[in-house]
Amino acid sequence: MLYYEKINELAAQYRNYTAENLSRLIRCKSLSLDEKLVQQELMRQMQKAGFDEVRMDKLGNVIGRIGNGKKILAFDAHMDTVDLGNREDWNYDPLCGTIENDHVLGRGSVDQKGGAAAFVTAGRILKELAWDRDLTIYFVGSVIEEDCDGLCWKYIVEEEGIKPDVVVVTEPTNLNIYRGHRGRMEMQVHFYGLSCHGSAPERGKNAIYMASKVALEIEKLNDRLKDDPFLGKGSVTISEFVSKSPSLCAVADYARIHLDRRLTWGETKDSAVSEINELIQGMKARVEVLHYEEQSFTGLRYGMEKYYPTWVIPEDHQMIQHGVEAFHNLFNEGPVVDKWTFSTNGVTINGLYGIPIIGFGPGNEVLAHAPNENVPVGHLEKASAFYAALAYVI
Numbered sequence: 001m002l003y004y005e006k007i008n009e010l011a012a013q014y015r016n017y018t019a020e021n022l023s024r025l026i027r028c029k030s031l032s033l034d035e036k037l038v039q040q041e042l043m044r045q046m047q048k049a050g051f052d053e054v055r056m057d058k059l060g061n062v063i064g065r066i067g068n069g070k071k072i073l074a075f076d077a078h079m080d081t082v083d084l085g086n087r088e089d090w091n092y093d094p095l096c097g098t099i100e101n102d103h104v105l106g107r108g109s110v111d112q113k114g115g116a117a118a119f120v121t122a123g124r125i126l127k128e129l130a131w132d133r134d135l136t137i138y139f140v141g142s143v144i145e146e147d148c149d150g151l152c153w154k155y156i157v158e159e160e161g162i163k164p165d166v167v168v169v170t171e172p173t174n175l176n177i178y179r180g181h182r183g184r185m186e187m188q189v190h191f192y193g194l195s196c197h198g199s200a201p202e203r204g205k206n207a208i209y210m211a212s213k214v215a216l217e218i219e220k221l222n223d224r225l226k227d228d229p230f231l232g233k234g235s236v237t238i239s240e241f242v243s244k245s246p247s248l249c250a251v252a253d254y255a256r257i258h259l260d261r262r263l264t265w266g267e268t269k270d271s272a273v274s275e276i277n278e279l280i281q282g283m284k285a286r287v288e289v290l291h292y293e294e295q296s297f298t299g300l301r302y303g304m305e306k307y308y309p310t311w312v313i314p315e316d317h318q319m320i321q322h323g324v325e326a327f328h329n330l331f332n333e334g335p336v337v338d339k340w341t342f343s344t345n346g347v348t349i350n351g352l353y354g355i356p357i358i359g360f361g362p363g364n365e366v367l368a369h370a371p372n373e374n375v376p377v378g379h380l381e382k383a384s385a386f387y388a389a390l391a392y393v394i
Contacts, residue, residue: 003392006129010125011121011381011388012381014124014125014381015377017121018121018381018384021045022114022117023097023098023099024045025038025117026105026113027095028041032147032148033144033296035079035144038113039143042062042079046120046123049123050123050124051064051066052066057155058298059302060143060298061140061143063160064120064139066126066131066137066139067133067137070136071134071165072166073136073138073391073394074137074162074167075119076168076169077115077142077171078143080147081108082111082369084107089371090371091371091372092105094107102376104375108373109374110363110365111172111363111373112361114172114362114375116139117380118170119170119384119387120139122383122386122388135391137391145345147292148303149343150348150352152345153345153349155302166319166356166358166394167355167356168358168390169344169346169359169360170361170362171361172363172365172375173359174364175360175362175379175383176335176336176338177336177358178338178360179312179313179314179359180231180311180312181340181342181346182232182263182264184308185263185269186260186289186290187258187259187261187272187287187290188257188258188288189276190285191283192254192285193209193210193255193284194253195246195250195251197250197251198248198250198251199249204251205251207243207252207254207255208255210255210283211243211255211256214280214283214285226266232264233264234262234264235261235262236259240256240257240258241255241257242255242257242258267310269309273287289305289306290305291303292304292305308343308347308348309347309351311350313358318356319356319394320358322358323335323390324337326392326393330385344359346359358390360383360386
């Protein structure tokens with residue numbers, strides 16, 4: 001128990017250090033595919049904290065290492081953010097990084113540079129405690145999550161050859177322990193009609209009407225999708241409707257709808273595609289599961305299918321229990337064990353590769369992607385203590 005007391009003491013001692021590191025990260029604007037400045041700043045912070053190794057992979061992920069044991073623990077924090085949105089909705093500069101009233105303000109404070117600032121401090125704490133256990137710890141500042149969640153870890157596992165025994169996803173959990181979330185996928189449905197002159201529409205087949213009929217059926221489909229007592233209900237919504245015609249005086253010969261599909265437990269890519277195929281039977285139409293492929297700031301082009309599997313870790317799993325133990329011993333109370341509403345890099349870490357995950361991060365997820373995003377400094381302090389303590393429990 002002595003090291004828990006020491007960890008808490010050091011986390012409190014480095015409270016301002018953690019907040020100031022986060023402030024610096026926030027001031028580096030870092031949209032997906034343009035994370036270079038924040039990645040350089042994160043590397044500087046890891047090096048200054050005394051990590052054993054700090055490097056950047058070819059996709060742009062920053063990987064810090066402490067230790068060299070057979071078992072591997074990894075912490076993940078994606079360093080890209082969504083854009084700033086309407087500046088009139090903000091009470092302060094979104095990139096200010098101001099520390100005010102015991103909060104750090106700005107875009108990315110919650111989603112999710114706060115997790116990175118906390119794990120840098122955790123690394124510093126471990127080095128100060130002369131941590132020497134048989135464990136390799138990777139601290140990953142990942143890229144492109146907002147555009148394509150999980151792509152970064154697909155690269156880390158398949159191209160870097162790093163497959164941890166367990167991963168801590170540091171997305172915001174309000175200092176609760178999270179063990180899963182719904183999956184998601186992106187589909188487009190293409191409709192092919194027959195154009196003719198608009199003065200005699202009966203000669204053609206209007207693709208807009210075809211798509212509209214299916215759109216109304218998709219609205220009904222959403223109401224009857226599967227529910228799960230833990231993750232909640234699956235959902236589907238149309239987020240875009242596009243049509244084409246040879247002329248504004250002609251019947252549309254093409255239409256397309258874009259579907260945002262959220263997958264609860266038991267729903268898969270195949271089941272979701274089958275549901276839409278049933279709705280377009282008898283039509284000249286097809287369903288497409290989309291593919292993401294873009295060039296990162298390093299110049300590397302990389303991609304994956306836009307299917308992000310549902311994942312859940314059982315509450316009695318050893319890793320969840322390790323997290324509960326560390327939380328209780330640090331803070332003398334039991335944590336709430338719950339789930340995320342949104343999606344994280346866990347879709348590949350566990351959804352594709354089956355690596356056990358524990359979710360724990362500073363900040364409240366309701367502020368993610370919202371104006372006036374901010375995180376309590378007290379959350380950063382507790383998260384840094386928790387991350388350091390896990391290294392002793394695992």
